[in-house]
Amino acid sequence: MRVEEFRTGLRAWLDEHDLSPVHDKSLDGDMAQLSRVRRALFDAGWMRWGWPEHAGGLGGPTILRAVLGEEVATRGLAEPGIYSLIEVLAPTLIRYGSPELLAFVPLLLSGEETWCQGFSEPGAGSDLASLTTRAVRDGAEWVIDGQKVWTSLAQYAQRCLLLARTSGPGHRGISAFLVDMDSPGVLVRPIETMHGVDEFAEVFFDGVRVPADRMIGAVGQGWEIAMSILPDERSSCFWHRVAHLYTRLDRLLAAAPAGSERALGEAFLDLHAIRSTSLRTQHRRARGEPLGAETSIDKILIASAEQRLFDTARDLLPGVVEYEESPWREEYLYSRAATIYGGTAEIQRNIVAKRLLSLGDE
């Protein structure tokens, strides 16, 4: 399947099959809509292209996933953040998981299940390698104790891609698991967020027993697995999000007053910048080149583009964030997280300085 062919076919199909949101604008509504969209796209095959056949996909270049995500975002069919979460979870499992674990992937792609990413902890944010949630071997099982935090969609998730410490300190002591969220001893407590969409939660693990075959990869391979997420997160996911941001610029253009040319132009330039570097990243990935620290450039650009866009909306539509009941408020507030999640803006600059500019250690 080629990109052009895929896009044309997909557009024609979406024109015929109306998947516009039917649920209310709550997180429950968004989640229900997401499942509905996934189910329909999976059954029609669109959701399966770009995923390997041994994981329930139809094969073809991974770039097709970005094309699909762009179309979904541009048409406003699903909230892009939650839609993209599969890009953060499924590729990792496919790369490192056993055949038994791969069998779970179609459940995610088809919208039957939701998964979450259990990495961050109260004591381990930017310094993820200092995480302390423990997994101790007991016969054919691992027993997990500890706490995760800021775990997006944990309250909806059937499974969690969890990082836990299986031996001594540092990167090498970390392993990855696919944990069932209905296991005895898992407690999820949603956290109220500042933008009013309570998308993340605290997750407590109290003597949770996980079968040994739920380990992803080998003992001690967790860090490598966690890092392998970045290229997926920062190619397809970013393309989806950028497509979403263009729709928000369109919305701003519909309402922007005369005299706002310069501000709109600057916001558009930011979007064009990340779209250009992201395209380059997708092409690199399509050529099979390993993606590494350069993706921190895309991350810095997308976060600043998002914040500039919503800052511009607030400037050009005075009061819309403060006094009016419109999506601008929630989205403005959410844009503040863009420099925090997925590795903070400072951490990205640290990576650029060390890896791309070879400035040595701090």
Added chain:
Amino acid sequence: MIDAADLTLLSTGFRAAMEEPGDADRLDAALVELGWRELLADSPDEAVALVFPLLGATGAHAPLLNDVLLHALGRPPGGVVALAENGLAFGRPCVPAGGLDPALGLCRVEWRPLGEEAVAAGRRALGFQLVGAGRAMLELAREHALTRTQFGRRLASFQAVRHRLAETLVTLEAAEAALAHATDPTTSTLGKALAGRAGLAAARNCQQVLAGIGFTAEHRFQSFARRVLVLDDLLGSAKALAEDVGGSLLATRRAPRLIEL
């Protein structure tokens, strides 16, 4: 179309010519000898993407922008073309004049409207030159940060310094990626605007990292800093172009998705 091996060979030759001491006229002639005009005629996009980053990076000057505009206008190379209604042009021969960057030999000639395609070609070329100059400044600041010590540590170990340099690289990469996809008037305008931003950001950040030594006439930094100010202004500064682009957005009330997967 030219292949990659030939481009590498040409690149080495062009760079060597630009690094040789001498004035703009000598370089202008040397590049003709090395095949600049043939390259421009055969593969204009590759020619611009090859030569202008080198001009930027070496800090050399030859009035090649004229040739790029002439090519886009369907006229033979070797002449002089006004860049704006005020007649501003790169003189040929290049007579060092006044202004912020005398080496550019800017002069005034009769203005004739350029047309969209020629402006786009010029913006792309200037964009590439800005990125080259930005990269040169970044390299000067990077070397300085790695060699100078204060408080018993290398400057490069201070996070404030590291983040300024990282930020510079990010803006340069964005501009370069946009220029690589600049194929028509709109994308060329965006490429030039991002390159102007990047050149100015590089000047600001690198000046700060170089501090006192960068403020001297003797240090190479200042020649790049002067140059990017002029290059940013020619055929539309980052700010002016942002305003133009915003104007067309407001007119259509829709943001075009200009490059596709």
